[in-house]
Amino acid sequence: MTPLSKTRLAIIAVVMAAVAWGITRLGLAAGRSPLAVPWTVVVVAGAGAALALAFGWSVRQYRAGHNPGLSAMRATRTAVFAQACAYTGSIIAGAFGGYALALALEWSHAPRREVAISALVAVAGGLVLAVAGLVAEHWCKHDGGDREDSAPA
Numbered sequence: 001m002t003p004l005s006k007t008r009l010a011i012i013a014v015v016m017a018a019v020a021w022g023i024t025r026l027g028l029a030a031g032r033s034p035l036a037v038p039w040t041v042v043v044v045a046g047a048g049a050a051l052a053l054a055f056g057w058s059v060r061q062y063r064a065g066h067n068p069g070l071s072a073m074r075a076t077r078t079a080v081f082a083q084a085c086a087y088t089g090s091i092i093a094g095a096f097g098g099y100a101l102a103l104a105l106e107w108s109h110a111p112r113r114e115v116a117i118s119a120l121v122a123v124a125g126g127l128v129l130a131v132a133g134l135v136a137e138h139w140c141k142h143d144g145g146d147r148e149d150s151a152p153a
Contacts (some may be wrong), residue, residue: 016094056136089130
């Protein structure tokens with residue numbers, strides 16, 4: 001499994017921000033009203049972050065010798081879940097960041113300002129999810145030894 005790359009996560013976020021910004025600007029130019037971001041986005045992102053950190057902590061404890069009953073399959077699933085959280089958080093942060101930027105151009109309009117603020121809160125939730133995924137994946141990394149993908153060709 002390839003470890004997470006912060007550069008790749010940043011590129012995903014920037015691309016999503018550009019796409020969301022463009023779509024939002026097109027919608028606003030066509031006279032569409034922006035929709036507020038539901039608060040459940042932040043709740044679900046926070047729950048995912050908490051789960052990733054809890055699962056990652058149990059793998060970290062196993063690697064430290066404090067949790068001998070943990071199976072290798074559960075550790076692998078935890079690493080995959082952590083990566084999925086990091087990618088999803090990056091997508092959420094980028095998409096809602098682009099949405100907020102597009103709406104921030106009309107900051108003086110109170111209803112659009114409120115929608116932009118709700119999008120910025122969702123960006124924070126996405127960032128929390130991405131960081132939790134990065135931390136949990138770091139806790140799951142193997143420190144060395146024999147690796148299947150590092151064998152000489």
